[in-house]
Amino acid sequence: MAKQDAGHEAAQEGRVAAMTPAARVAAAIGVLDDCFSGMPIEKALLRWSRGSRYAGSKDRAAVRDLVFGGWRRRRSAAHEGGAETGRGIMIGMLRQTETELDHIFTGQDHAPAPLSPDEAASPATRPGPAVRQDLPDWLWDRFEADIGEEAEAAAQALRDRAPVYLRVNPRRGDAHRALRSLASDGIEAVAHDEVEGALRVVSGERAITRGRAFAEGLIELQDASSQAAMLRLPLRDGQTVLDMCAGGGGKALALAGRADVAVTAHDISAARMRDIPDRAARAGVRIKVAEKLGSMTCDHVLVDAPCSGSGTWRRDPGGKWQLTPSGLADFAALQARLLDAATRHVAPGGSLSYATCSVLREENDANVAAFLSRHSGWILRDRMQRLPGQDGDGFFLARFERG
Structure with a gap:
């Protein structure tokens, strides 16, 4: 069936004239301008796709790559292109990849308009460090303070496709x-x-x-970093596991696949868990979906907490432009509340694991230290932090046991 679907798509593609590279750039400019107006990147792409029935699957994929690439490098590309607009970003992106601009900006056959003299000129000033790393100024300061000498490599990894x-x-x-x-x-x-x-x-x-x-x-x-974290949880056949912020169930599936354990998935939003039964059936594992926890206790409780996503911004580049210092503080406060609540669901002799896909200390080590200060009976048994790179996304894990 998969091969038939692929063949049908290829046949459909053959009946649609592919967009030129210049037309794809023009489309990306329009989508990026929608993003600047406040529209989420996926919604902006969907709006363009629905209004562009002429675009084949390869065209849609190419435009998507241009848009995501431009949004990841929003600051540096805008500096290179001379304007924080969709057009400025695409000019800058093409400069960064050493593409001949005059071949793209022709104004013919759905191509973007020719470059103005100002646009054709190179930037007059050298970009600052936060611009080069494609982060807001305050976030680059946090990266340097929290990650130290590895901050630049982590920020650079977030500029490219994961x-x-x-x-x-x-x-x-x-x-x-x-x-x-x-x-x-x-x-x-x-x-x-x-x-x-x-x-x-x-x-x-x-x-x-x-x-x-x-x-x-x-x-x-x-992602490999998420897999590495789940492999660190000590599991034995017959144990019970609670994934307290399960979302779509990816980590619950990983844990259920490792040993003969009884896994329960819970999330404050039941809608996020709707695919878990089908995913579990396909994987050949059993996962119970619980909308309410009551007095349930388990041998292992995992809190994969909502966070800034700073370790995964190459997948969701809008996150780094939307996050504010107060928003980061709100995440840390929510994470602390979830950790406190999770202690009630850990069975005697069990363990509690706390995970984020963040690289920021406020959400990671600072939260761990604060938790230990509030709960003197708990001990930190394991800690893992991975930064974004070719080996995986940024990810943090801390595992606690009662002393």
Whole structure:
């Protein structure tokens, strides 16, 4: 069925004249201007796509890549392009990739208008460090203070597209079987050097969810850093696990696949969990979905807390432009409340794990220290922090036990 769908899409694509590179840039300019007006990036792309029936799947993918690339590099590209507009960003992005601007900005056949003399000139000033790192000034200050000498590498990683990682589901097979199955669907992947069961997709990522390995539950989309964190939780057959902020259930699936444990998924929004039963069935694991926890206690409680997402901003670049100091403080306060609430659901002799996809101390180590000061009977047993890079996203994990 997947091959038939792919063939049908290819046939449809053949009946649609592909947009020129210049027309794709023009489309990206319009989408970026919608983002500047306050529209979320996904909504802006959907609006363009619905109004551009002439665009084939390759055109939509190309425009999406241009838009996300431009929004990730919003400050540096706007500096290079001379204006914080969609047009300025695309001029700057093309300069950064050493693309010949005169071949794009022709004003012909749906191409953007020719460059003005000011636009054709190189920037008169050198960008400051926050501009070069594509972060708001206050956030670059936090990165330097919180990450130190690794701040620049982390910020630079957030300027580029994130690598795609898959988690091999041990209930369905091993990495060798997964690699063979992916290859049969035209998807090339390689094993992660450090994280067992993690595969980095080299090519063909857009076909993953149409492939046999995904349909059979052999693989799931999950970043390598998140996988590494879940592998650190000590699990034994027969234990109970609560994923207290489960969302779509990715981490609950990873834990259920590791051992014969009873996993319960909970989230304040029941709608976020609606796909968990189907995902669990495909993976061959059992996950109970609980809208209310009551007095439930479990051997392991995971609080994968809502956060700034600063370790994953290359996937959601709008986050770094929307976050404010007060918003960051609000996240930290919410995280503290969730940790306090989670202690009530840890069974005697059990453990509590706290995770974020943030690189910022206020959400990570500062919250850990504050938790320990409020709860003297708890001890920090494990800590992991990974920064964004080719090996995965930014991720933080702390595990506590009662003393």
